[in-house]
Amino acid sequence: MVSISSYFPITNPTLIFFVVLTVILLAPIVMGKLRIPHIIGMVIAGVLLGQYGLNILERDDSFELFGRVGLYYIMFLASLEMDMEGLRKSIGRISVFGLLSAAVPLVLTFWLSRTMLGYSPESSMLLGCIMASNTLIAYPIVSRYGLGTKQSVAMSVGATLISLTIALTLLAALVARNNGSGGVFFWLFFFVKIAVFCTAMVFFIPRLTRWFLRRYSDAVMQFIFVMSVMFLTAALSEIVGLEGIFGAFLAGLILNRYIPRVSPLMNRIEFIGNALFIPYFLIGVGMLINVSVLFSGKEIVWVVLLTVFCGTVGKAIAAYLSGFLYHMPMRDRHMMFGLTSAHAAGAIAMVTVGIGIKAASGGMLVDDDMLNGVVVMILFTCVISTLATEKAAQQITFHDAEINDTDTGIDDEKIIIPMKYPEYAERLVNLAILTRNPKLQRAIVGLNVVYDDQMMSANQAAGARLLENMTRVAAAADVRMQTQVRIAANIANGIKHAFKEFRASEIIIGLHTHKEVSTKFWGEFHQSLFNGLSRQIMMARLMQPLATIRRIQVAVPSRAEFEPGFYRWLERLARLAGNLECRIQFHGRTDTLQLIAQFIRNRHPDVRADFQEMVHWNELPRLASTIAADHLFVVVTARKGTVSYKAAHDRLPNELTQFFSGTNLMIIFPDQYGDLMENMTFAQPQHTEDGSAYEAIRKLIFRK
Numbered sequence: 001m002v003s004i005s006s007y008f009p010i011t012n013p014t015l016i017f018f019v020v021l022t023v024i025l026l027a028p029i030v031m032g033k034l035r036i037p038h039i040i041g042m043v044i045a046g047v048l049l050g051q052y053g054l055n056i057l058e059r060d061d062s063f064e065l066f067g068r069v070g071l072y073y074i075m076f077l078a079s080l081e082m083d084m085e086g087l088r089k090s091i092g093r094i095s096v097f098g099l100l101s102a103a104v105p106l107v108l109t110f111w112l113s114r115t116m117l118g119y120s121p122e123s124s125m126l127l128g129c130i131m132a133s134n135t136l137i138a139y140p141i142v143s144r145y146g147l148g149t150k151q152s153v154a155m156s157v158g159a160t161l162i163s164l165t166i167a168l169t170l171l172a173a174l175v176a177r178n179n180g181s182g183g184v185f186f187w188l189f190f191f192v193k194i195a196v197f198c199t200a201m202v203f204f205i206p207r208l209t210r211w212f213l214r215r216y217s218d219a220v221m222q223f224i225f226v227m228s229v230m231f232l233t234a235a236l237s238e239i240v241g242l243e244g245i246f247g248a249f250l251a252g253l254i255l256n257r258y259i260p261r262v263s264p265l266m267n268r269i270e271f272i273g274n275a276l277f278i279p280y281f282l283i284g285v286g287m288l289i290n291v292s293v294l295f296s297g298k299e300i301v302w303v304v305l306l307t308v309f310c311g312t313v314g315k316a317i318a319a320y321l322s323g324f325l326y327h328m329p330m331r332d333r334h335m336m337f338g339l340t341s342a343h344a345a346g347a348i349a350m351v352t353v354g355i356g357i358k359a360a361s362g363g364m365l366v367d368d369d370m371l372n373g374v375v376v377m378i379l380f381t382c383v384i385s386t387l388a389t390e391k392a393a394q395q396i397t398f399h400d401a402e403i404n405d406t407d408t409g410i411d412d413e414k415i416i417i418p419m420k421y422p423e424y425a426e427r428l429v430n431l432a433i434l435t436r437n438p439k440l441q442r443a444i445v446g447l448n449v450v451y452d453d454q455m456m457s458a459n460q461a462a463g464a465r466l467l468e469n470m471t472r473v474a475a476a477a478d479v480r481m482q483t484q485v486r487i488a489a490n491i492a493n494g495i496k497h498a499f500k501e502f503r504a505s506e507i508i509i510g511l512h513t514h515k516e517v518s519t520k521f522w523g524e525f526h527q528s529l530f531n532g533l534s535r536q537i538m539m540a541r542l543m544q545p546l547a548t549i550r551r552i553q554v555a556v557p558s559r560a561e562f563e564p565g566f567y568r569w570l571e572r573l574a575r576l577a578g579n580l581e582c583r584i585q586f587h588g589r590t591d592t593l594q595l596i597a598q599f600i601r602n603r604h605p606d607v608r609a610d611f612q613e614m615v616h617w618n619e620l621p622r623l624a625s626t627i628a629a630d631h632l633f634v635v636v637t638a639r640k641g642t643v644s645y646k647a648a649h650d651r652l653p654n655e656l657t658q659f660f661s662g663t664n665l666m667i668i669f670p671d672q673y674g675d676l677m678e679n680m681t682f683a684q685p686q687h688t689e690d691g692s693a694y695e696a697i698r699k700l701i702f703r704k
Contacts, residue, residue, distance in 0.1 A: 046286020063284035070281025079252025081148030098162025105314025133346035138389035152332035156339035264476030303373030338389030443480035449494035492528035506536035556588035565671025
């Protein structure tokens with residue numbers, strides 16, 4: 001009779017993949033019922049399934065390959081989701097935290113290794129390097145809670161890279177000393193290689209990315225391009241003497257502004273990583289851990305206790321001291337400690353390198369107790385890191401919910417997008433995704449209107465296919481889309497009727513590209529819309545993908561602040577600039593710019609906004625020389641008879657055609673309804689008796 005144990009460990013690649021997928025599926029379910037972060041479940045499952053547990057799975061090459069990809073993915077996503085403006089502002093804090101996060105565990109481990117374990121200086125330094133580094137094991141928790149842009153997270157990610165770089169540099173010094181090649185020339189060449197590598201990546205990748213995204217809109221091609229860039233930088237990073245995770249992190253920083261956080265491409269990247277590669281990495285880490293060695297002798301127990309103590313306490317001192325120095329709330333300090341206290345991939349890599357190094361005394365730097373102790377330490381620090389990060393993420397989320405509870409459920413936002421041309425529809429949908437309020441979780445409306453003529457049936461079928469494709473585009477960004485193919489004798493009337501039926505708040509529509517200078521710039525179709533609807537209309541002519549826009553320039557007419565829809569279009573543009581992480585520059589009168597500046601500071605402090613005085617609307621053509629091919633020029637205009645309308649607006653079609661024919665263009669007709677301010681959680685400004693409304697607006701609108 002054949003024993004069941006003869007079937008294990010499983011070596012069939014198909015069955016191995018099936019078992020791993022089963023673990024990825026069941027771990028969140030089981031851990032959720034136990035109220036334990038599912039990341040711990042992945043690691044524990046790896047311990048049980050591996051050769052040191054029940055020996056069900058063989059750790060084949062797939063764990064090495066997918067595990068390395070998963071580690072790269074963690075660092076890549078961490079830098080891809082970072083708020084770059086916040087990163088620039090916090091570079092000093094990140095540097096201090098990174099140095100403390102490396103120095104405190106390093107010194108503490110070195111001292112205790114020498115005094116308590118009796119290790120040699122070289123072995124103590126190696127163990128100190130291991131504890132100085134850390135792995136962002138718990139980052140998927142941050143990503144799941146949507147906290148990637150928080151300052152505490154940015155500081156933790158930056159500190160992780162700094163501490164890992166310091167640890168790897170010290171390890172390189174140990175290796176060089178062992179090989180007898182640690183002279184001045186070695187270090188000079190080492191740092192020159194790194195400088196050349198970083199400079200080349202920062203110079204070439206943005207240009208290549210802009211070129212590719214402008215020419216290829218296929219979702220699969222864009223995803224493969226991003227992955228190729230990540231692995232290229234990781235491979236080059238290893239060639240110059242750094243770990244591949246440094247290159248993956250650098251790739252994320254470079255691509256950050258070209259992949260908006262709410263875009264379909266970002267959603268695909270996160271989905272693939274969180275569904276497959278990162279769990280594979282966590283399970284693979286668990287399979288390396290042999291818990292049974294804890295019962296093999298006292299010496300290894302001391303190694304485990306010392307490394308867990310130094311790694312946890314050292315990282316805690318660095319996190320809480322940095323938070324204290326910069327007056328950060330306790331929940332942020334908890335987050336910083338949680339993210340930086342896990343040791344996994346870096347520890348495994350460094351202890352593996354140390355195995356081949358001889359100490360000055362002639363012995364080996366790494367003995368069996370240190371090797372096994374470090375591997376077991378990984379399990380304990382991963383559990384501590386995951387629990388601390390989960391608790392901190394919940395605290396931050398609850399705190400943000402208390403502050404922002406007035407921002408949801410009040411805005412009447414519902415965007416409708418009339419679409420006709422497939423090659424242009426996707427850009428309009430992306431524009432709606434980037435300007436909508438994600439907290440409301442409302443669907444956008446896709447509309448296709450066809451003429452009631454002999455081609456009606458064919459046009460209906462084409463319109464249905466177009467809307468189905470755009471629904472998939474929106475779904476890729478986790479945005480719902482309602483669709484309707486409408487039959488009408490007049491296209492403009494069909495759009496207006498659909499607008500009222502869906503109770504929409506605004507329209508995003510494509511702008512035609514007539515080249516001749518004519519008073520019929522709008523055409524009967526567009527003109528009928530903004531004359532027949534009093535709600536916000538955004539007409540867009542996008543010559544390139546929004547992700548490649550480098551700057552938004554906005555021309556604002558005088559007295560625009562007195563229009564009821566002033567804060568709606570301002571909110572949309574601020575949200576667009578924030579999601580694209582590009583600079584936005586407003587041109588207008590001083591009093592109007594002051595209100596805009598206050599709004600940006602209070603509502604969108606992370607948006608990089610500039611303000612340039614434009615005394616008179618006649619100066620509009622002068623702006624043409626300042627607008628580059630990768631800029632978006634936004635003109636806020638007005639309907640006749642409104643407070644901000646002026647005679648110069650009649651020349652707008654000619655000026656736009658003559659001076660801005662090749663630019664990315666958006667024309668906004670603001671709301672004319674008086675109840676908009678309440679819907680936007682702001683009070684509507686009222687004119688004072690003496691005719692001055694500026695102070696009334698400032699007092700009513702900009703209160704914290």
